[in-house]
Amino acid sequence: MTTLATHRVRRTSDLPGYISHPDFSEPRATQTYAPQTLLTDCENYDTKYMPDEVTREHAKRMHFAAYRAHIARTVAERARWLTAYHKLRDRVVLGNRKLIYRAVRRRMEYQNRADDMIGECYIVLIQVVAAFNPWLNVRFSTYAYTCLVRALSRSSRRLATDWLSRSLSFESLPDGEPGGRVDAESSLSSGSLQLDEYLRDSHPLLSDREKAIIVRRFSLGDSTDGSTLEQVGEAVGLSKERVRQVQATAIGKLRMALGSDSDGI
Template identity: 25%
Template sequence: MFRKFNYLKHKAGKLREELDPTRPKSGLMDQIEQLYEEAVAVKNLIIRSNLRLVVSIAKRHVGPVDNFFELVSDGNMSLMRAVEKFDFGRGNKFSTYASWAIMKNFARTIPDELRRRDRFRTSNEEMFSATEDVRSDQYEQEHAQEQREQQIGKILERLDDREQKIIISRFGLVRGQEPLTLKEVGAEMGVTKERVRQIEARALSKLRKAAQEEKIEIPGL
């Protein structure tokens, strides 16, 4: 996919150089636009294929006072930038490159991760090992994760069915389910992606209020 993505961008860029801004040819402009649209479609496919990776890494990094949903949002931005910068010609796997980019971003935004990055930054493998050792006791990790899921499930009950579906779909809160884009959720529900965005914002506001009322500290609100 990256070979096709880079080829489409390169070809569109070359044609753009041939474009005379004073007398642009409509046929050439249409061709450039078509190439860019195809490139964006390939890019979006790559992003959708790796959204679950963002959620997985965010779950490993989230702490008791961290915002899980913000971490996912930040991770998605890192994923998008990684797609643009990835050089497939070097022979590396994109998942490895993207994981590194996402965790490096988290290391800048989470103080504890920043300290760990300063201690373990000699290689990608060491960084991956450091993130796996955030908590020394695996049982405590699993127990904390179960508690978070129970707490999230409790306040999700405060939302109506449509709001619940959007939050669960957007953030991949069901195990084994990949996060969906605004457009994908909208297609499932028969509404525009902007409408999904509005409902999502309203639902997150309700969740924050519910968490405060229940005196529950949810990483993600």
Template identity: 30%
Template structure:
């Protein structure tokens, strides 16, 4: 598809198996105020599989998708005493529109799944097989993502897809990964104590941080990597060493480091890691 967001004209309700639609479990994010959220037809957005969503477009699409599912669920869970239930036609329209928005997001972020899956290709696992598994994780991430938390969907979904594929590859080799307890990780402010090599750290279950780093500015990301040796090409360095390289004061580096760590704290607190 190339062009504006497209919503197919729905057939008359009597031609649909509404009972099967009612049997669906309809999920939406609880944290959004749907009564204060206006309907957005999104007709100004032009999407295809090569699109890169802006933060604003991403927020709008996810918000509208969840809004549709919210109103569909309102009918699904209606009470006979409800003074303002939506009608059956509205239920079908909202549910189908939510599905189309979800499918648009799958189309746009499919390339992310492919990019991550390529890192897991081996003689045992073809790219097609891995993409299929990764897309299952992508669908789940789309369902669970809360756009009001303030971070980008790519950060959230990259972690989910990587974790899914790592588990899939591991299980097919008859070795089962131990579930990660993120509560055992030291607070981000204490990262100076982390001396694990990059690969070891990634395998220890903190791969979400590699994705979260890209929510920072380029300078903040560089400072974090230099301070904590986060990356194959980085060794832990002092504030003074980084300041000399960047041509700024030691205090300025300290401020940028503190700002970056605060951002990472907010991302970590906002990501529902346990549900991915």
């Protein structure tokens, strides 16, 4: 499989970007990458999963269609290739949408935002399809799922950060009894970069124990769900009440630090 000869061409104001391949300039390229070969097949990927090898072939033709749109000499020719590009892209998105639901199910602590998360993931999946290089030896399902999980982790981190950054009182926090989850429902916040800095291993504001408890308690890790006080205690080897005390101390430090760095927090 050829990989080294491909390169990415950036999108313009009215045309999508694409992965360029040397074969695109060959005389038989239009036959080799003809979109209609796939668009007219009898498979209905609106209702079934698209295998990786089929996704790869769709992606090759999608990038070729974008290439032809970029070099088109007439408005009609450009429109024809853009139509083919969008049909191929959307077919891949629909055929791989089960990856969205797999990724969302990982974020069980935010099931009250499931519909919003699914909507966000569709946007991410469209971007992933457009960026996927089918000439690399990478499975689309693996690549896309990783991108979706990372996007959801960033979104969840921003939500939790915003909640933690507000004027939380220690008394308002859940008591952490079994079945109780931290409710991180809030709008996105630009304060996440500040909190990230304080949670770095090298930052002296919090002790290692305080960082570990805050990360686990408020779902600030890439793969960690928000945990109750009891669950955090089991993970770090402390009693539930001791976790509550350490958490209170850490939140106090963070509130003071965030308050000195940002207006209105």
